[in-house]
Amino acid sequence: MTDVAQKTFKSFPKPSDLSVPAGAEGWEKIYPYYLLFQGNRMEEDDAKFWFCDSQHWPTVFRPFETITGEYAVKCLGQYNARHLLIPNANGIEFKIHLGYLYMSPVTVPEDQIAARVPHFEERAGYYFENWDRLLEGWHGKIRATIAELESLEFKRLPDMVPLEDIHSGKAKDGSEVLMENYDRLIQLCYQTYQYHFEFLNLGYIAYLDFFNFCKQSFPNIPEQSIAAMVQGVDMDLFRPDDELKKLAQLGVELGLQDAFADTDDVAGTLERVGQTGQGEQWLEAYREAQHPWFNFTVGNGMYGHDKYWIEHQEIPLGYIKDYMRRLDGGQQIMRPMEELITERERIISEYRELFSDDDQRATFDAKRQLAATAYPYVENHNFYIEHWSMSVFWRKCRELSRMLFEEGFFEEPEDMFYLGRNEVRDVLFDLVTGWGVGATPTGPSYWPQEIRRRRGIVDALQTQRPQMALNTPPVEITEPFTSMLYGITTEQVNTWLDVDGDSDPNVIRGMAASPGTVEGRVRVVTRADQLGEVQEGEILVASVTAPSWGPIFGKIKATVTDIGGMMSHAAIVCREYALPAVTGTGTASTTLQTGQLVRVDGQQGTVTILED
Known part of the structure; x- marks a missing residue:
């Protein structure tokens, strides 16, 4: 064999x-x-x-x-x-x-x-040649979708059809609007995800093309050096965190620290700020920052239970409080942009000079520039899709669920999430039928018990x-996106399976995602609501990090995740914050325990347990 x-x-x-x-x-x-x-x-x-x-x-x-x-x-x-x-x-x-x-x-x-090659070259080539114009159109489409989502309403049906509908001969009872709005809500979610991927795969392709060219030209080039050549860019995904930092800086300048003593009390905090001499100046800046930047979740936007800043303002206020504390302590809270750009330009220059052929150097420049142009979308789309769009989508879902709760279908205001989306259509027809004929719908006697059963199943699966x-x-795992985004490589899968049977139990191996070596105590985080437990100087260990965890990156020394490749959110964000990172370990969050002393080597992709 x-x-x-x-x-x-x-x-x-x-x-x-x-x-x-x-x-x-x-x-x-x-x-x-x-x-x-x-x-x-x-x-x-x-x-x-x-x-x-x-x-x-x-x-x-x-x-x-x-x-x-x-x-x-x-x-x-x-x-x-x-x-x-x-x-x-x-x-x-x-x-x-x-x-x-x-x-x-x-x-x-x-x-x-x-046979696919000429079609791909024509189609991808058109996007790359018209990137700025098409991307501007993308922003218009996304904003229009968000605006339509915002316009949808899910109100309880009235006791009777309005008299003006009788006078106008409308001949409809209004229940069709409720059902049409639900169908439109689902279609707009689908539309959002269609738009999500219009540019995303092209961003990966541009980077992969540059990556492969560098590997062919410089076989020993570290993957991190290739990634560094597109780092240090101003991205919309970091804008919510940047807004909080600006608010913290303004708060320190105005001497507002004492007003933030209890940020869990949102109304009380804002009231205390307003009572200070220059508080109105800060409150005006705070209100301006909210749209659209507070449409930001501490999760990843994929679940109905994700908490968004705009609805849970104790979260951004708590981050602002911590930033002010760090500023008062003399810490630097802004991303090290100048250092990132300097390092980027140094690496680009060094590798450019290795080409003796002008044509090769020109090809290197063109491929790097295309990767740098497309690269920001890989992260920026997150804000517009998972955060802003899905913030509105989930808010409308909760609005509908509360209406059905008020109609007696559910025992809890958010129980609709235990129904499939097609089952909700049946519930709506059940509701409008009972309302329309003046009888009691069936749902209130059926769904509470069924939802209790399903909740038990979900809790057990958890x-x-x-x-x-x-x-x-x-x-061999050769599919490029699987490797770049998820860190699923032949080598890593064999490590998970311990194919060679000689793995060191004190060493966890993953992908070298962001350079640097540090030692520190582990903080295992399995849920976003545990982020408040993270202490200064700890090593963050998680199944995965969300792009919105930026406010805690100034506290931690390094990041370790179970899944993720060189182009995963965790890897990109850590490089932009100049934090060592090891991703795609498979088991770090279940192997490591809070309090353990470890060494994270982001250059070699290893996490070594030094002490329990």
């Missing part, structure tokens, strides 16, 4: 191998059939390698929340397979198993790759962490 063959002998569990947590029996019935591994396709599905996307969906789905997984992964795939015809990459199949999302890249048959992957990995 060859070495390669031996390395594929070990396998992750099959879906059927995994036990169902006690209390979660019947979990399959709360999700659509097409999201499940089906028994009559077991042989086909077991032959595929699936990895868990805990980077975007780290917790169990409530039924309604599968909408983000379905729309995001479907729309990602359409741009590979139908819009751009990327020669070597189609989309990604996805399934939900025991509440978590698993993905399997769809390969392009070898004999079809060549007690079990997902598998990193399922089934036997391929001999």
Whole structure:
């Protein structure tokens, strides 16, 4: 048996191998059939390698929340397979198993790759040649979608049709608006994710093209050096955090620190600020910063339970308070932009000078410039989609859920999230039918008990962490997006499986995502609401970090995640904050414990346990 063959002998569990947590029996019935591994396709599905996307969906789905997984992964795939015809990459199949999302890249048959090349070059080339104009149009489309989402209303139906509708001969009772608004809400979410991926894969492609050119020209170049050549850019995703820093600086200048003694009391804090001599100046700046920058979640926008600053202002006020404390202590709170740019230009210059051929140097310049042009979208889209757009979407969903709660369908105001989105359409028709004929709808006697059952299932599923992957990995993982975004490489998968059987239990290996070596105490964070526990100088360890965790990056020494590649949010944000990072470890958040002393080597991609 060859070495390669031996390395594929070990396998992750099959879906059927995994036990169902006690209390979660019947979990399959709360999700659509097409999201499940089906028994009559077991042989086909077991032959595929699936990895868990805990980077975007780290917790169990409530039924309604599968909408983000379905729309995001479907729309990602359409741009590979139908819009751009990327020669070597189609989309990604996805399934939900025991509440978590698993993905399997769809390969392009070898004999079809060549035929796709001219189509890809024409289509991608047009976008790259017209980037600024098309991106400006994208911003217009997103803002129009957000405005339409904001316009949707979900009000209780009146006791009678307005008299003016009788006089005008309208001949409709208004219930059609409720149902149309719901259908439009769902379609606008779908539209949002269609727009999400219009430029995203192109951003990855531009970077990958530059990456491959550098690797071919300089075989020993570190991957971090390639990433550094596009770092130090002003990105909209960092704007919410920058707004808080500016407010903190203004607060210190105006001497407002004492007013922030209890930021959990939002009204009291703002009142205390207003009572100071120059408080109105700060409050005006605070109000201006809110739109749109407070449409920002401490999560990642993929779940209905994510908390957004605009609705939970104790969160940004708490960050502002901490920034003021750090300013008073003489700390630098702004991103080290000058250092990042200086380092970027130094690395670019050094590698440019290694070319002896002017044509090669010109090619290097062109590819680097294209990567630098497209690179900001990889992060910026997050603010406009996951944060701003989804802030409005989830707010409208909660508005609808509260209305149905008031109509007696639910026991809790947000119970709608335990229904699938198509079930909600049935609920609305049940509601308008009962209202329309003057009878009691069926839902109030059906859904409370059913939701209690489903809540129990979801809670039980939450007690079990997902598998990193399922089934036997391929001999070589070659799909570029899987590697760049998720850190799923042949080497890393073999590390997870301990193929060689000689791993050091005190060393966790991952991807060298952001350079630097530091030692510090671990702080394991599994939920966004634990961020307040992070102490100065700790090492943040998480399944995944969200781009919105920026306000704590000034506190920590380094970041370690379970999943993520060189172009993951964690890697990009850490490089922009000049923090060491190791991503794609697979097990760091479950292996390490809060309080352990570790050494993080972001250059080698290792985390070494020094002391329990």
